[in-house]
Amino acid sequence: MQVAARPTPGPTRDRSALRVALVVSAAHVVNDMYASFVPPLLPRIMGELGLSITLAATLAVAFSVAAALPQPLFGFLSDRYGRRGLAVIGPIISGVFVSAIAWATGFWSLLLLLIVGGIGSAAFHPSGASYAVRVSEGKGGGARYSVFAFGGSVGFAIGPVVAVWLAQSRGMDGLWVAAFPVFVVAPVIYLSLPSGRSETRDAHRPPPAPPSEVLRHLKGPLGLIFGVSAVMAFVQRAFLTMEPIIVAESGGSETLGAIALTAYLSAQAFGTVAGGLLADRVDRRKLLAHLCFWALPAHVFAVWIGPEGLIGLMAAGAAGFLGMATLPPVVVMAQEMIPTGTAVSSGIVMGLAWATGAIGVLGTGMLADAMGAQAATLLSFPVALIAVGLALHPSLASDGAYTAGSHV
Numbered sequence: 471m472q473v474a475a476r477p478t479p480g481p482t483r484d485r486s487a488l489r490v491a492l493v494v495s496a497a498h499v500v501n502d503m504y505a506s507f508v509p510p511l512l513p514r515i516m517g518e519l520g521l522s523i524t525l526a527a528t529l530a531v532a533f534s535v536a537a538a539l540p541q542p543l544f545g546f547l548s549d550r551y552g553r554r555g556l557a558v559i560g561p562i563i564s565g566v567f568v569s570a571i572a573w574a575t576g577f578w579s580l581l582l583l584l585i586v587g588g589i590g591s592a593a594f595h596p597s598g599a600s601y602a603v604r605v606s607e608g609k610g611g612g613a614r615y616s617v618f619a620f621g622g623s624v625g626f627a628i629g630p631v632v633a634v635w636l637a638q639s640r641g642m643d644g645l646w647v648a649a650f651p652v653f654v655v656a657p658v659i660y661l662s663l664p665s666g667r668s669e670t671r672d673a674h675r676p677p678p679a680p681p682s683e684v685l686r687h688l689k690g691p692l693g694l695i696f697g698v699s700a701v702m703a704f705v706q707r708a709f710l711t712m713e714p715i716i717v718a719e720s721g722g723s724e725t726l727g728a729i730a731l732t733a734y735l736s737a738q739a740f741g742t743v744a745g746g747l748l749a750d751r752v753d754r755r756k757l758l759a760h761l762c763f764w765a766l767p768a769h770v771f772a773v774w775i776g777p778e779g780l781i782g783l784m785a786a787g788a789a790g791f792l793g794m795a796t797l798p799p800v801v802v803m804a805q806e807m808i809p810t811g812t813a814v815s816s817g818i819v820m821g822l823a824w825a826t827g828a829i830g831v832l833g834t835g836m837l838a839d840a841m842g843a844q845a846a847t848l849l850s851f852p853v854a855l856i857a858v859g860l861a862l863h864p865s866l867a868s869d870g871a872y873t874a875g876s877h878v
Contacts, residue, residue, distance in 0.1 A: 493662045494598040494602050494618055494663070496655065497557060498598055498625060500565065500655050501595075501652075503625035503632065506629030506710070507571070507633040508568075512529070512715060523715060523838045523843060524835040526835070527711055527831055531829060532588070535829060536589050536591075541822060553601055553663075553813065558656050561590065567587035572642035573646075595821060600805070620739050623738040623740075623742050626739075627739060630731040692818065696823050699823035699824070700823040702793055705766075706794070708847055708850050709773065709793075710731060713727065713731060716847065717777065722777075729777065730777035737790035741793065744791070745794070749799040758799055758800070762796060762858045763858045765854055772785035772788070804816060
């Protein structure tokens with residue numbers, strides 16, 4: 471599909487696209503910091519509220535689903551009515567409600583706060599990803615998405631440390647302090663992003679993809695990419711949810727659980743960069759298959775030996791790197807499949823896929839109550855082989871638009 475020519479010179483357009491990617495990456499740091507608050511605090515929450523592993527996993531899954539499931543809807547709205555409002559309001563909602571979890575009086579009030587905070591995160595991601603990739607700008611979408619995803623991974627990595635530090639230094643009641651950063655960043659993000667409504671009125675912009683076209687793609691190659699993303703989301707979410715519980719069951723401290731997550735999430739930041747750069751240079755189908763395959767032994771080894779020593783932390787880092795490196799090629803491939811529906815396609819392979827993967831963690835939690843957290847988590851990881859099979863499906867190789875270096 472050829473995009474209408476634009477009067478702006480190529481180098482200027484490239485710089486503008488990179489600047490926007492950097493802006494939404496900064497917003498992504500703050501937004502995703504709140505998304506990783508809950509897992510390291512689960513052992514503390516379990517003790518204070520008397521929750522089982524299944525109920526504790528339910529809290530983490532509820533936030534993940536709320537942060538993911540509405541993304542296609544928010545993407546649909548972004549494609550039609552502009553992206554800037556959702557890109558700014560989403561992190562504010564997430565920051566306020568996640569920082570308020572210490573005021574919950576029981577399981578249900580805590581669940582409600584996490585769901586609302588998750589919805590805020592869901593509002594941000596499709597518009598942010600669409601701003602970053604900017605399929606209409608041509609080559610380099612993978613690199614631009616890696617900039618955006620790197621910001622989210624940095625936020626994810628610092629979230630556990632911030633949450634545990636606040637909980638230990640100020641008590642759970644002190645978590646409300648974490649809401650301040652988003653109010654500092656939000657005005658800057660709003661003023662720095664191009665107006666979404668002006669973009670929707672752009673004479674060169676084709677009309678947004680109708681729902682029927684999106685569903686047609688979802689029945690084909692987009693559905694395969696969705697499956698890859700959902701399986702790998704499950705693998706990563708299982709690690710993030712269960713690792714602090716595994717550490718606590720083995721007698722480790724809350725701080726050690728947070729360090730394990732930080733090692734995993736910090737490496738994810740570099741995984742997004744590597745995945746984005748490779749997505750612009752090699753066959754994305756083969757890239758996905760290799761990443762999904764090697765992520766399996768990496769996750770198994772990290773959980774098997776634990777994070778007590780340097781080797782364990784390095785294993786956690788390798789698992790995080792390989793797991794998150796799958797995301798840039800997934801998102802770029804999806805956006806290239808529906809270039810007039812970039813936000814909604816991002817919402818499908820990020821949000822809807824993440825929600826599907828997160829729900830599976832409930833099964834891991836129930837297994838953990840029956841046989842222990844470590845054994846249940848190890849039994850869950852082999853589903854990564856399903857992602858390998860989906861990535862190698864022939865229909866993803868039948869269209870050059872889904873391989874590196876193609877032009878939309």
